[in-house]
Amino acid sequence: MNAKGALLPRSVDLSASIVVFHPDETQLRQTLTSYGAACERLRASVPESTFVLFLVDNGGLRDVHDAIDRLGEQGVVCQLLTGHGNVGYGRGHNLAIERAQTDFHLILNPDIDLEDEALVAACAFFHGHAEAGLLAPWIGDDTGDQQYLCRRYPTLIDLIARGFLPALLRDSMFATHLARYEMRDVIDGSSIVWDPPIISGCFMLFRTSVLKRLGGFDPRYFLYFEDYDLSLRSHALARVAYVPASRVVHHxxxxxxxxxxxxxxxxxxxxxxxxxxxxxWW
Known part of the structure; x- marks a missing residue:
């Protein structure tokens, strides 16, 4: 049990994978630092925990050995996977997933900052809910506002309006439509929501056994919608949960x-x- 009273397991074996292609090195270092700090916080609550990070270089990764060395000091074993070329986002993560031998595996973007308690809260939730196989956190933006990245099944209009229309037109004509798509009626900063149909691939924390049974990402998606696909397939094997006690910032x-x-x-x-x-369509 941690300081906030959350029940925690006796040990946690956690791996994570980050796929990069010509990354913003400053942001990547920030992500690695925040992941290491969150692992340190989890180890403080669960001393027997072990942590692995697979850094998957799809191309353009420069020298970040200082950040990798810092992870080592934080107790995270870092494995650099490189030389395979730009195989796409999902296939890059699959290179790590097939190597993962942990209880939990985190799909993580290189533009995410984890709050210190993010992994503590997530692991406490999994420990208390054996039926959960995939977890989404509360996600904020640079200004501290919530990003609504849990989704209902999309329509073509949802995608066009949200991704490509000017903000003035989008907010005046499609606000109600998009609010439903983004689950704004149920997603907030305090309530657990079970089984959102789709969650964002910027942070997907799986029970590794579930992720392996799914076969990881569908390699037919080079970039975009691989997380939609994986989310929908996950419901056949386990329950999915939005857990706002676990918090991250998405840049x-x-x-x-x-x-x-x-x-x-x-x-x-x-x-x-x-x-x-x-x-x-609508």
Whole structure:
């Protein structure tokens, strides 16, 4: 039991994977530091815990050995996976997932900062809910506002309005529609929500056994919608939970702000996703 009274297991074996492609090195170092600090906090509550980080270099990773060395000082074993080329986001994580031999595995973006208690809260929740196989945290942005990254099943209009319309038009014409898609009626900063259909791939904490049974990410998605696909498949094996006691900050942005190449990849992945799970237009 930690200082806040949360029940904790006797030991936790946790791995995480971060896939990078020409990353912002300052932000990546910040993410690695926050992950290490959260691991230190968890070990303070559960001294027998072990931690592994797989840093998957899809290309363009420069020297971050100082940050890796710091992780070692924080008790995190870091394995650098490199030389495979840019195989895509999901396949990059799969390289780590197939090596993971832990109780839990964290899919983590290189633009996420974990609050110190994030892993303590998450592991306490898993310990108290054996039916849970996948956890989503409360996610904030740079200003401290909540990001609504738990989703109901998307329609084509949801994706176009949220990702590509100017803010004035989006907020005036599609606010109610998007609020439903983003589950704003049930997602808040204090209430656990069971079984949100889709959660964000920027932070997905799995029981590793569930993740391995799922086979990790579908490698047919190069980028975008691989987390939607994995989320929907997860419900067949375990329950999914939004747990706001676990908190992170997300510094990422959408595809439309990243240029034509990302818009094209977004469209290709959306087409693949809807063909697999069913098209909804409005």
């Amino acid at each position: 990422g942005g959408g595809a439309a702000r990243k240029g034509f190449v990302h818009i094209r990849m977004f469209a290709v992945s959306a087409f693949r996703f809807f063909n697999r799970f069913g098209w909804r």
